[in-house]
Amino acid sequence: MQGRRLSRKFFVRSTLAVARELLGKVLVRKIGPTSPRLRRARQKIIRVMIIETEAYCGPRDLASHASQGPAWPAGRRTKRTEIMFGPPGLAYVYLIYGMYYCLNIVTEAEGYPAAVLIRAVSVKRLGHNKNSNSHNSLNAKPYTLNASLNGPGKLCRFLKIDKALNGEDMIKSSRLWIEDGEKLKPAQIGRAKRIGVDYAGSYKHKLWRFFIRSKS
DNA sequence: CGCGGGATTGACT
DNA sequence: GTCAATCCCGCGT
Numbered sequence: 001m002q003g004r005r006l007s008r009k010f011f012v013r014s015t016l017a018v019a020r021e022l023l024g025k026v027l028v029r030k031i032g033p034t035s036p037r038l039r040r041a042r043q044k045i046i047r048v049m050i051i052e053t054e055a056y057c058g059p060r061d062l063a064s065h066a067s068q069g070p071a072w073p074a075g076r077r078t079k080r081t082e083i084m085f086g087p088p089g090l091a092y093v094y095l096i097y098g099m100y101y102c103l104n105i106v107t108e109a110e111g112y113p114a115a116v117l118i119r120a121v122s123v124k125r126l127g128h129n130k131n132s133n134s135h136n137s138l139n140a141k142p143y144t145l146n147a148s149l150n151g152p153g154k155l156c157r158f159l160k161i162d163k164a165l166n167g168e169d170m171i172k173s174s175r176l177w178i179e180d181g182e183k184l185k186p187a188q189i190g191r192a193k194r195i196g197v198d199y200a201g202s203y204k205h206k207l208w209r210f211f212i213r214s215k216s
Numbered sequence: 217c218g219c220g221g222g223a224t225t226g227a228c229t
Numbered sequence: 230g231t232c233a234a235t236c237c238c239g240c241g242t
Contacts, residue, residue: 054223056223063223064223065223094223096222096223096224097221097222097224097225098222099224099225100224100225102223102224104223117223119223151224151225152223152224153224153225154224154225194223195223195224196222196223196224197223199221199222200223
């Protein structure tokens with residue numbers, strides 16, 4: 001049940017297009033020891049579907065970590081934001097408020113600081129047999145945490161994503177990548193202002209958050 | 217070196 | 230709606 005991994009080309013495009021098209025795609029996290037001896041027994045793979053994203057569109061975007069730097073308009077290039085200037089497809093992971101991590105994927109041409117924040121995901125499938133309403137009710141709900149994956153900090157905690165994955169190349173990584181997923185119709189996609197960027201002047205009004213409308 | 221603040225979350229009034 | 234937790238980063242000194 002695995003899809004085709006997204007190539008680097010997918011990310012070398014307008015950040016808004018990438019943010020929109022990441023909706024419905026499958027974020028994959030492989031967790032476990034890298035030592036070959038322990039790998040087989042203890043590795044596990046988690047697949048979740050991306051349902052909400054935000055675009056951070058380069059050096060002029062006052063909401064972006066890479067904006068407003070001394071080198072404007074080239075962008076604020078610091079130790080922290082360096083990854084955003086790197087090749088598209090890299091993971092940009094940062095610590096926020098001292099306690100949560102946020103996962104972004106770098107977009108556009110190398111040297112241009114832009115990225116898409118993954119704001120929410122849903123569990124794509126259960127980690128075991130779907131029809132488990134029989135005898136084994138304990139195993140029936142490992143991923144009922146569906147609702148708790150709405151938020152960038154929460155999904156990183158669930159997927160065990162932290163600073164160690166900052167700079168991970170999601171095109172080649174064996175720990176974190178993205179696969180093809182659902183093809184969405186335009187009507188399924190919603191747009192809104194980004195969250196938590198009131199400091200961003202006129203850029204706080206941009207409708208650069210994208211989400212899958214819940215079915216009603 | 218010190219200080220202010222944050223692409224959040226959960227608890228609480 | 231308000232607020233605090235918690236710590237790294239960016240910048241001024």
